[in-house]
Amino acid sequence: MRLQGRGIVITGASQGLGKAIATTCVTEGADVLICARDKERLDGVRNDLAHLAGEKQKVAAFATDVSQVDAANEMVAYAARHLPTFSGLVNNAGIYGPMGLLEDVDISDWVRALEINLLGTVLPCRAALPIFRKQRYGKIVNLSGGGATAPMPRFSAYAASKAAVVRFTETLAEETYDANIDVNAIAPGALNTRLLDEVLAADPSVVGQAFYDRALAQKEKGGVPLEKGAALTAYLLSSESDGITGRLISAVWDPWEILHQRRDQLNRTDLYTLRRIVPKDRGLDWD
DSSP states (O other): OTTTTOEEEEESOSSHHHHHHHHHHHHTTOEEEEEESOHHHHHHHHHHHHHHSOTTOOEEEEEOOTTSHHHHHHHHHHHHHHSTTEEEEEEOOOOOOOOSOTTTSOHHHHHHHHIIIIIHHHHHHHHHHHHHHHHTOEEEEEEOOGGGTSOOTTOHHHHHHHHHHHHHHHHHHHHHGGGTEEEEEEEOOSOOSHHHHHHHHSOHHHHOHHHHHHHHHHHHHTOSOHHHHHHHHHHHHSGGGTTOOSOEEETTTSOGGGGGGGHHHHHTSOTTSOOOOOGGGGTOOOO
């Protein structure tokens, strides 16, 4: 029950990873506010979570579009009124956006993907920060992924927005360090969610045959369990991870369960961050 007494807001929580994160937060004792655009689906998840919650736990739902300024502000204001101790924010809402070569996709769809993935992360943070600063404590977890650390041909909006989320995370961590607010991003791994289904529903000529084949193999093998990303998120929302901030952490590849034991060493390095590689990093002398 490491999240007992903590109020957590989770966006994009009507299905997939967001629902798994909300489920883990509730089982770990948190009061939660789940958010998404689909009210009917969201209410169904809220009912499921309510059956898992303890007698004194609060489970609430708020249908909204967090890529809009007023909507994000209203969501956070609702959380501040209805959660006893609002101290955690999970920005999970996201989409793949248009698939295909840049010159072939609808640019309005491309822009919309950035609004959902990037602004849908920035705006809830912006709304929550005054509350976290006032109480001098807060936890923010932003969802990134493979699109941030490697090129993703034919998914340029997704890749660009997720890389931006990581740099935003690192920057915000620097801005909030003195206020005891931890801001981290996570890569949950290759998940079998609606995003994978969207890839498989597309023509291989649009998403690329190699990418399509990898997606098909992932579907058949089962992908990374949603619970891995949910467990990492719960860890980063807990007091156990206090002082770990400004990092992109993989739920699959990194030893996140023991990062608090390496906190001082971690904070003296640029581990788990986006950095430019120069010749000397690869043993080359180009001076």
